[in-house]
């Protein structure tokens with residue numbers, strides 16, 4: 001069984017075989033990959049099923065960690081509005097800001113794989 005990561009470019013359909021790091025979930029590796037045939041580049045978020053060692057991956061034009069980062073900022077912004085409103089009513093709330101944003105996948109072997117994206121400090 002090949003250790004390389006294989007994906008099919010969704011622009012031109014070419015098979016690309018790349019040797020990528022193989023962190024086990026919940027660790028992940030995020031990188032951009034370029035199709036060797038048409039030069040189209042895309043982001044890949046890749047991890048490994050701890051049970052069967054298959055690659056588990058998400059491919060998109062946008063960077064998923066950037067998306068989570070943006071979403072985290074949006075959440076914090078809205079929580080801050082809530083906190084400000086509560087403050088005017090003499091109420092205090094404490095909020096645990098998560099450090100990780102979990103995303104789940106089900107591996108073909110049946111295991112659930114969770115990758116935890118690190119959310120950078122937002123302040």
Ligand SMILES: [Zn+2]
Pocket residue numbers: 009010011012013014035036037038039040
């Ligand atoms: Zn291509």
Ligand SMILES: [Zn+2]
Pocket residue numbers: 049050051052053054107108109110111
């Ligand atoms: Zn598996």
